Every structure is written in structure tokens, then in C-alpha cells.
Amino acid sequence: MKKGVKTYVSIMLVIILLCTFVTPLAFAKNDNGRGNGKSTLKIGFYDIDQTVEWARFAIDKMFAKGIIKGYGNGIFRPQSSVTHLEAIIMALRVMGWEDETEQIKDLPYGVKGIRLLWDGGYYYVAVALNKGIITLEELKGFNPNQAAKRYEVAKYVVRALGMESRAKRHMDEKLPFKDSRAIPKDAVGYVYVITQELGLLEGYNNSFHPQKSISRAEMAVLMNRLDDFVEDDEKGPDNQLVGTVRRVDVERNRITISREDGDKTYEVMEGAPVYINSKYRELEDLRQGDEVELVLGSEGKVIFIQVTKVSDRVTVTVEGLVTDVDTKKESVSVFTTELKGKAFVGILAENNISGRHYELTTEHERFVLTGDTDGLDDYLGKKIIVIGEPRDVPNIYMRGELLDVEKFYEANTRNTVEFDIDDGAS
Template sequence: MKTCRKVGVLFLAAALLIVFTLPVFGAEAGNLSPGQLKKAAKFNDVDENFKWAKDAIERMCNQGVILGYPGGVFRPGNNVTHLEAIIMALRVMGCEEELEDVTINDDIKKIKLPWDDAYYYVALAVEKNIIKPEELKGFNLNAPAKRYEVARYIVRALDMESEATEHMDEELPFKDAKAIPENAIGYVYVAVKLGLMEGDTNGTFKPNEPITRAEMAVLMDRLDVFFAPENMFAGTIEDIDLDELTITLENDSETVTYNVLKHATVYIDGKYYSLKDLNIGDTVKVILDKNENVIFIQVTERADEATTTVKGLVVDVNKAKKSISLFVHDQYKEGFVGVLRVNDIEGRHYELETQRGHYVLIGEIDELEDYVDEKIVVFGKMIDEASIYMRGPMIEVTDFALLEAEDIETFYINNDTKVIIDGEDEKLSGITEGDYAEIKAKDDVAIEIEVETSEELKYK
């Protein structure tokens, strides 16, 4: 991110998106330079109609982010121009000190701007990638900035353009979504997805409506919270209470417990999660609002997740439940899994009905009688001897086992589960009963399933 304050890049880039949703108003924009504007905390035109923005206006004016006009007025309903929006963003980022070092190129000099210092702001905005050089040609920076355009500036300022690019084909949930330019859909998506902006009560986004000074004051006020180091805390999670919505953090100097806002965002490895996805021992950075409630959590380092490794023969693959069950027995690595049947054709004999076919059972089979029509595991080896009494491949049985609950381990898979069969990436559907599998899991969710197909059956 092109930030000018000393704040972690990824942390701030994600956190800044958790900001206030702006209402939609409209009026004409002013063209006075910052030098002509008045820095004041009270304005006679910030009346009851703008009560929702009053505190933000006063704070941002006192900090010099947004300034008033001569005569004690703020003009809260006036539109914000592109130039003004850019300047406000640069001020909140703390970049104004860099103005004297920027170079104004010939393309920027050709732009018609209302005052000389504005050229330095534009040059700095280009340097920070808030505006691209190719966009300056024929671009009226004095025109009101529309809502979708403000979304673009903010996303770029956060260095989140690549994420916006990935979502340019999203279907946005607004009645007027078709009014959003195709090349702006991703920016609006990011802003909406992360809480920066949203539609109105009628389900419209009003992308082409201009944003007002009152709205920008609130937006800048909320952004300023995230840049302030006193509103950040870094530590290790000691406790999480999902019922009370609290989180306890510890670092080298103190242990503190914070309330967590219901819709606080949790950011892990570039994706967005909820409080329940955090683990005790995770190292995090949090952002607090003015009441010291947690509004944003970023995991900077995951705790070592407690995992287990289980090995055994696959005895069930349930595609509907997305589960896999293993027969865990240290004595055997290979076996045949199927339902025991009796075949009276050409002489009574036992067969094992498996997913790979039927196998005639010979050898140690005297004790099988009580388990006909049950699923069992047969241990032994395939033989090539032919029999005039029985047809089909034969297994010389050395032992067998019933599938009892205490010998079965079941795991579930999700979209992150990795399945490897004979060294190749595969899907759950590629696993067959009787395969030998090693499963790494957290609780009952498989993280990785590595399968070896039986050497005897691989080429049959």
C-alpha cells in the first residue's frame, strides 16, 4: 500500500475497508483552494439535517483533513470533486509532507486546475497509484466524484486493486447494478464486501450519485481511527468467548480483554472469516473503535494446529456426506473390503463382493458362515490357480475382521482437503474401498488424504 504513516501494509490495507457506510446526498461542489478554506470546529450550516455527521466534521476540520469556508460555513451538502476526494485521502494517509518532493510532469501541467498547489496533489496521487497517468487525459478533476469513483480511489489507496481486478465479473446484489460501469464492478465489490459502502434501504447502490462533504467527513473520520497507533493492539489469543463476544490477548507487557463487535471482520491469509475461525495461540493485530471495541482482527501467525495422523484400510467413501472411513489395524496394510456372499452355482463357496468385482474365497474360511451378507475385511493374497469348481479371481484367506465401531475412524472432507492417490492429486471419488490411506486431520476434518492402491489390485 502507498501509505505514508508507519502502519503495517497488509494490516492497514485490510482494516481500512471496515469503514462507515455512507448515505447518498447531492449538491454543487466548491472550487476554493485549501488556503481559502477555513479551519474551524463549528459551522452554522451543520444543522439537525446533518446531525449524523456533526462530530466527524468537527474532528476532521480540527485535524485539517477537511476545511470549512469563510463565514463559518461548511457546506455539508456540497458535492466533493475528484480533486477534493484525492486531497482528503492523501491527508488521512499522512502524505502531505511528501508534496514538496514530487515532480509535476508535462501531462499533469496540461490539466486545468483551480489553484497552483493542486498540481502537486495530483502528482502525488499518481505516485501513490490513486489515479493512473493514462486516466488524466481529458479527465475533469473539478467534476463531482461519483460513488463508484470514490470506491475506486479508496481501493487503490489500499493497494487492493489486484483483488478488485479478480472480481470484475461479479454479480452485485443491487437493483441498479447494471448502472455500475464494467471496469468499476470489482472496486465496488471490494468496498461492499468489506463494509466500506453499501446500498440504500431500497436495495440500490446509486453508483452515479456524487458523494457529499458531510459523507466524506464521516468516511475520513472512520479511516483516521485505523491510522492511529493508539487504536491498535498486537498479541496472542489467550481466550475467545463466542457467547459474550470477547477476546483476551496477551503480549510482553499486558493481558487485556476486549469486547468484539458482532460484525467485526476477521482477516486470515488474505481471506475473510468470523470469530469462530480463530484459534487459541494465534498471533493477531486488532483495531479498536473509539469505545475500545474490536472492529477488525488480522491473524499474523497461526498457532500450531493440533493434528492427528491415522492410517488404515478404506472401508467406506460416502460422496453425499463427503466422508471417508478407515479400518485401523496395525497388523495389516493390505486387505480386501467387501460384502460376504454365498454362491451355490457350481458348488457352494464364499465370495467377496467388492467395488472392484467378485472374488472367490479359499483357505481359512471355516468361520465365515456367521457373517454372510455382512461387510468384512479379508486378509490374504490373490492366487492365479484355476478351479474346475469355481470361476473368477481367488483370494487365499489368512484372516478376516468384522467392521466394528471401535476399529473404524471416520473423517470429513471440505474444499481445502488435499487428496493424493499414488502420488497424483485426485478427488475423493478416486478412492476405492480396500485402498490403504494415511489421513492427516484436525478434529474430524481431513486436511490431507494420501492413498496407496493395493499393488495386487492396481493392474487387475
């Protein structure tokens, strides 16, 4: 016969890009020329290696948010140059203005004269013109399919933020770059604002490389910083959620987060990237209490997870008697009062066979209680903890062996603590 003996547990408690295109084929879908058709999202790029590890987080996030996409078949081309049209489209998406392309009925005269490979591009240029990202004068020599230089992208971003007047006040600034003379005079203020005031674009090797075309990897980093900057004061799209991790089910690829409107569970797409401190991690690395940002795909599944604040994790070792394990709530209850002697947890019942007596039904057996049983009446039908010595002296009128009671406690008292079970506990 199995004996219920004192159990000790140590609980490690945890307190807890839409596709940027080069040719129209990248948009080959039923979208009436404006990029509104549905496409199937696939996560992960084969050509993101250690040479662009510095941009991996930004690439994954901007891709998940639809700011920038790949070329299909897991190809991103991080070193490829970004064209003027692509740079404008990305800026419009980050600023939340892409939908305004649908409101353009008649294209401005200056836009009609541009040579584009994709008809939908005219509407993006029209919105960019309306927002002051590009001027009518600049449209006269505008080549949308030409690679955009770093200083030109600086102009687009500063204007998108409505900071052109600030840039014009700094046109005579001395910039801390060895190649500052290579920056056109009418672009100095824009470069100053974006590098010195906003910190959205950086140089390297003490140079800004203004005449160098901006790569897709660099653009992803810039757009991610811009996205963070404009999101500070604005509500994000419906497919972007923030909340606190309540539970992670690694086996079923699910995550439950707490928000103001309550807890909700989401299915996580296979292979969805998880980032903690901008480092690539796995779903199992998330912990209860982590503050996260989720991006949902068109099917409502999570396609990107970023931990925006790691939970304060305190490791606590608890010694005591396990009184309950709730698999649905994923919690364990521990009676923490020091127990001397053998302890048994069970439900107290009364039996009148061969005289009135108490019985304790545990997980494995039934005991007839003898000894110090005064006061047990108050706990009939309740879960209690009994300290005592079992005696293998069965009585034909009594079911089970005897248990001499030395002390007893109600299981659900202030000395019983419930802990959430953390999947990473050991």
C-alpha cells in the first residue's frame, strides 16, 4: 500500500516590408493598381546572415508590420539599394498615410509627368506631394526608380515629420562628419536634424556617406526608429497589440496576454520571431509579466513578438507540502508551515459504521482517524492536512488503516500559498 509522506517542493517562481518593390511583379496580385490585394505572409529570410545581424530585428519587425517586404521565396536582398519611390512609400506607411492613396481622384499635373513602371506608384507620389515630403520643383527631375542617396532619404524623413522649418534653421551647421563637405548645402539642415537632434540616422567611421545609396537593411533600421518615434503619441493599428504576458503554451504555439479589456489568447504562427532586448529568442523564452508588443497577420495569428519590458524576476525557493495542483489554472498550492512528522492531505468525512469516527480520503488511500480528533467537526467535507503516524491495524468495521492524529490544519489557510506554474521552472 502506498504511503502519503511529507513532500518538499522547490519552486522557481517567476514574479511576474507590404512589399517594397523593384518591378511591378513584386505586386502581382488583384489590387487594382494600388497595392490593396491580399498576399500570403511567410516569415523568415534566407539571405539575412551575420553580415547584417545588426539589422535583423528591424527587418523582421518592419516586415511583420507591412512597412517593407521581401521578394518572395524567403529573399530580402538586404544589401540592395532602395529607390526614391520605395523610400517614399515606406515613409508613408510608417506615418500611417498609405490609405490616403485611395482618396486621390485626380493626379496632380506634376505627378503625371513621372515615368513609373507601376501605375499604383503615382498615387503614393501624389500623397507624398500633398504631405510635403517632395516638392513640385523636385518632381521635375525626379527619377523614382533611381537609388536614393542617404542625404535624400534624410530629407524625406524630416519632411514627413513636419520638421522642414527646423531643418532650414540649421543649414549653416558644422556637422561632425569627415565627409560633411560632400553634403549638398541645401541638405545640411536635414542631415543635422535627423542625425544630431533625432538620432534616427547615423554615420559610420566618422563619416555620413551622403552620396551613398541607402541599402534595404539600413532603411529597415531607419524605418524602425521612425516607427518608434511616431508611435509614442499615437495609437497603433488594430493588428498591433501591447499587453503583459499571462501564459505561454509552447506546445500549442499560443500566448495569453493581459490588457485593459481582459485576458486573451492568440495563436502564434510557426517560426514567428521573438525578440528580447532586440536579440532573437524563442517563444519558450517569454516569461509571465513580460510586457510585449504583438503584430497579428491577416489570419489573426501572431507573426512578431517583441518584449518591450522584461518582467522583474525574483527567484524564490519554497519548502512545504503540496496541497493542490490545478492543471487548468496552471498553478500549485503549497502549505508553508513547518511540518514535523508524516503529513497527509485529504478530504475529511464522517462514518457511522461501528461507531462514529472520522475518515481522511487522500489521493491514494483512506485512513480512519484516531487520537487527537477534537475539533474536526468544523472541517467535515473540507481538505485538511493531518500530521500523524499510520498504523497497519485494519478493522473489519472500518475502511482503511488507522492514522493517529497528532495535529491537523485546514489546507486552505493563510499558510497556503498559490503559485503560477512557470514553464521555465526547475
